[in-house]
Amino acid sequence: MPDSALLSILSSAGVAGVFCILFIVGLIHPRTVVTDLKAEVAELKEALEAERDRANTAVAAATATKDILTAIQVGRSLGTRQES
Numbered sequence: 001m002p003d004s005a006l007l008s009i010l011s012s013a014g015v016a017g018v019f020c021i022l023f024i025v026g027l028i029h030p031r032t033v034v035t036d037l038k039a040e041v042a043e044l045k046e047a048l049e050a051e052r053d054r055a056n057t058a059v060a061a062a063t064a065t066k067d068i069l070t071a072i073q074v075g076r077s078l079g080t081r082q083e084s
Contacts, residue, residue, distance in 0.1 A: 022028045 019028065
């Protein structure tokens with residue numbers, strides 16, 4: 001059966017035919033697919049938030065390390081000046 005014949009049969013079936021055509025084309029998805037996609041999006045959002053938190057923590061740790069190293073360097077330069 002050619003595709004055009006199938007389309008004409010389905011379209012003549014009324015609302016059910018239109019629904020079948022939209023389902024075959026991919027414009028209508030089962031509810032479980034939509035639910036699964038929503039769950040996946042929620043998981044990805046949680047993962048993104050966790051990644052942002054880790055990045056913020058890493059920036060804070062790097063800033064603290066920089067401050068400590070700066071303090072050590074200042075302390076060494078002050079110690080060197082006093083000995084001279």
